[in-house]
Amino acid sequence: MIKAGIIGSTGYAGQELVRLLHGHKDVEIVWYGSRSYIDKKYYDVFRNMFQIVEDVCKDDHLDELAEAVDVIFTATPQGLCASLVSEEILNKVKIIDLSADFRIKDVTVYEKWYGIKHASPEFIPEAVYGLCEINREDIKGARLIANPGCYTTCSILTAYPLVKEGLIDARSIIIDAKSGTSGAGRGAKVDNLFCEVNENIKAYGVTTHRHTPEIEEQLGYAAGEPLLLNFTPHLVPMNRGILVTAYANLKEGVTEADIRAAYDKYYKDEKFVRVLEPGICPETRWVEGSNYTDINFKVDPRTHRVIMMGALDNLVKGAAGQAVQNMNLIFGLDEAEGLNLVPMFP
Amino acid sequence: MIKAGIIGSTGYAGQELVRLLHGHKDVEIVWYGSRSYIDKKYYDVFRNMFQIVEDVCKDDHLDELAEAVDVIFTATPQGLCASLVSEEILNKVKIIDLSADFRIKDVTVYEKWYGIKHASPEFIPEAVYGLCEINREDIKGARLIANPGCYTTCSILTAYPLVKEGLIDARSIIIDAKSGTSGAGRGAKVDNLFCEVNENIKAYGVTTHRHTPEIEEQLGYAAGEPLLLNFTPHLVPMNRGILVTAYANLKEGVTEADIRAAYDKYYKDEKFVRVLEPGICPETRWVEGSNYTDINFKVDPRTHRVIMMGALDNLVKGAAGQAVQNMNLIFGLDEAEGLNLVPMFP
């Protein structure tokens, strides 16, 4: 059995990790970290876990934790994981970081968009960007995984094949994303109260959202050159789900068949990416609770643009599910172990 | 492998059964029945099933079906299962009926409340009321299971120990129930449109809801004598979940400790009934997607009443999950096989 510890187990992503790992036959959670609920029963924080998890929440005693587990998941605010990582720790355990600390290779970009100083930039080069469908081989040998963001995973997977194959003008990409509210976290803020979110939709972080440089970096690798794009997130009155609607100018002569071929090339053997049949738009309801990303596109012959669409569950493929997928790869397990989840509807 | 057929696989309960059976290691679904979608790909009706279910929907050829499967689930409108059952069929397959056809022992009561003539009253005596926590032993040998209703399961489990132990005046029971909208089915009706249900709560079927005599019959067995009660269902703007708030007069001298002891007596070894800690009220969010029923109570010393509360997921413990639990019992499997589902939150 792989022994796992979770730092930040009482946020929404941390709790989803608990749910998923409880359905994983090769993993045992031995450490429920939570600074906010130290010594409190985990099920007092999330009552769905009553009679399932009997543990109490613990503080982050990293040394003790590193001795006790094989893998640490950090589902914590920005900066925390960077402050924990050390050569000594990485020699003992694998770290899968669900925060942004190691996602961006250029530390100045990180520090500018996140507004904090990076505590351990020396580990950035080693960290592997844990988007399994793209970096599978690198993940297998990694000690430190930068688990991608929720918007990011959806955006990159949706656009990647067309960028990689050079079918679209990479400088023309516009990503309009919509997210359920669990992405905003469990912090007590007026803006996230039921009555403020319900019956409302809004854009936020327009031109400044922190997932922007992460998407740009990864799609830049695919394009073979740096690129800039627009990314606009929106908050939707639902619990889970991200929908990405992305626009780009088609390169001269590119046909619908070329685009479908590109998606097939990269995803037809991928278990967790479903390229939908022509004419079917991705919808968040069809992926809820699962590790799938549903993708499709539509060509507009009038404007010579392609509209790319992707949907996933922000807490699964956008966070905890992807973290488990990374763990499976690192430990040589079946990549889908614990993730064979039929989407729950309605 | 147990071969299963589902008649009515394209309603919400039928689809939930598909989800659950796909996670069941001993079952294979070989027949997706649906009169409305004959010859259509199942995933065209429920796109969460894309790349998971490749079958097409079939009409109800009962003879063919009875040869092909070990168990038939009927998730159909009232009257259909009653019209299918015969000695010949029951000699070949087990039937688990999610409709009300065989739930009520007195056929005149059935015909009065449902307003239809029962097509095969001769099988009513044989049918076992499939509330596993109460009728476990009878279920094991059954050929025909009357799978309980969603409101009914929640109401009975919530009140059963106190009635059985004679702690409350059984004639004083009032059940005020609240349900998510999936309980109303997938039929296209104006009353179930998003804009009609959202931002609304209403009572319906007041004094006349069909689950009333079913609850009365089962609690009557517990009481040892017939009883009448009030049952008032309400429609709540959420997808899943039933919450029951039930009121009854305490018998003279009954204490909180007596009540807790009664709940413990019947449920402390039950995997799918969680009696909560004192002071914690059941909430539907904590059972969503799982087979749990959460139960608790509060004594009011001012009025000498007890308020009993129960919560479950109407599509799982209230329908498909309970059907699987019944199937497990019939076929001698671990009762929880395929039902080890951590509630999904949020």
Add this chain to the structure above:
Amino acid sequence: MIKAGIIGSTGYAGQELVRLLHGHKDVEIVWYGSRSYIDKKYYDVFRNMFQIVEDVCKDDHLDELAEAVDVIFTATPQGLCASLVSEEILNKVKIIDLSADFRIKDVTVYEKWYGIKHASPEFIPEAVYGLCEINREDIKGARLIANPGCYTTCSILTAYPLVKEGLIDARSIIIDAKSGTSGAGRGAKVDNLFCEVNENIKAYGVTTHRHTPEIEEQLGYAAGEPLLLNFTPHLVPMNRGILVTAYANLKEGVTEADIRAAYDKYYKDEKFVRVLEPGICPETRWVEGSNYTDINFKVDPRTHRVIMMGALDNLVKGAAGQAVQNMNLIFGLDEAEGLNLVPMFP
């Protein structure tokens, strides 16, 4: 023009008062009190008010306020209004208190249920309980109005005629109430976050909710003797609306016609109480945004009980609308002035 000041103008009820008074031809709001947002533009707190309200929020300088206005609305936490009232103030302005401070005549009951010491019990006898349909004449001459609670208004109006006419056993009343989330206020609490409330229903304050003694007192006056009852509130995932489902034993020989006659007797000339046609259940969607309370009932001949149902908008008839109705009565205006609001659907 009547000059109005609002203390606590930045809660949900306070803001609704602003909305309603802006549609009132005889009132001008000259004071937007808010301890939390002093010196902030009101529209920065509620952006629906942009270009409608240009004022900034002010602290509670009571002396200054009493000079500036004719009427003060206090939409504040318990205890605040009691600490402000004095003979001097009441000689200058009318006070309509939306909190519970003056609702309960027996100060020991108030102090027990609310857990705070009452700062000015000497004004309790003078305060008029502002349920206009019942205390209309007393309200007209009042200096100090105790504006009823939201659950309370709905519960009392629903049960009042039957209690008053002696048609039901007043000791058998059970009130099961359901409320939208705006009733929980705008405070930043985890329990009221979107993801916690959405897709959930729960009971809370079971046997201990503070509106209980208020309902008991008022219905006790109607009954002519003290009574105790059960009141169970539930939180529903919607913004606005309260639905009350109340149960009581019918007295011997009481008929459906008797009950309808009782409702007609008290409400047929009431503009803001709509007794629905037989068979039609009240629903919150039909009263949203308006000052109506919709009421109906169903007799259960099997159990000899009556199920009484009422629906209102908790922020209008349950708070701000009723406050305006009280103000209209006090100042001799048309009782419906500013309240001729067609319910907004959907």
Add this chain to the structure above:
Amino acid sequence: MIKAGIIGSTGYAGQELVRLLHGHKDVEIVWYGSRSYIDKKYYDVFRNMFQIVEDVCKDDHLDELAEAVDVIFTATPQGLCASLVSEEILNKVKIIDLSADFRIKDVTVYEKWYGIKHASPEFIPEAVYGLCEINREDIKGARLIANPGCYTTCSILTAYPLVKEGLIDARSIIIDAKSGTSGAGRGAKVDNLFCEVNENIKAYGVTTHRHTPEIEEQLGYAAGEPLLLNFTPHLVPMNRGILVTAYANLKEGVTEADIRAAYDKYYKDEKFVRVLEPGICPETRWVEGSNYTDINFKVDPRTHRVIMMGALDNLVKGAAGQAVQNMNLIFGLDEAEGLNLVPMFP
């Protein structure tokens, strides 16, 4: 008093028109047309109207109707209004058509996108596109108004000043729109059931939505030349509201100040368009129930694009409110009469 008739009064837009006209001091509705509910009480279809509207629904006897009223609103499916209009009718009454029949000047474009033959193309030239902020003077003298679509109103108002002033490349416009579900109408369809819409977001009509050519035509007038654009609508789990997020390339040298000046130029005296303060994004919650369109923008210096955002209530400014605004202009009333509605929150 202006006498009004509504054909199609039992759809969501028709019902909203009833709500608004009931608050209009100069209008009396004398004809509630509804083919689906002939001879049924209007309040049996919309129970918010109980004790407010006593009329019964009538069939469309156009001759009789034209004698009885001064203005006819047609809130009907495409094609119906076109089949009713005639010189004789227009000599008697004003027609404000909430359908698309007269919105598009080029009948071949209409027939292609709507897939139906236009029954009275001879009246297209006369019809005035009723976007009051842009065509105010033409509206005043009109006999036949083509009331704009909901997505269209929001899209055009949001982009108009920048197109008109030539600040953006009109060929680069991409409009990503999100709508509440009332825009989908009250027809009984599985896709619009609560459980299908709730907890879901999806794009639909991608590259083919019928509002596309309407937006292109109107913005083309502003640009002074034809233009093509991408318009992608999405369905959001909320009752009301449209949010438009639009993207365009800035022309060389255009500054944020230029853009703000353009918005001010066209909207600073407009009562129903609120250009928000810098940094504040429009949100649908702040306009609900009102006739406002809230607009703002953000310049992205990295990509040299502008993100334009607009929000309105699809049933008010996007349908019934705008229809009333048009009526007010035609009949020489205060343009805001009956529309002084403070947005209702929450």
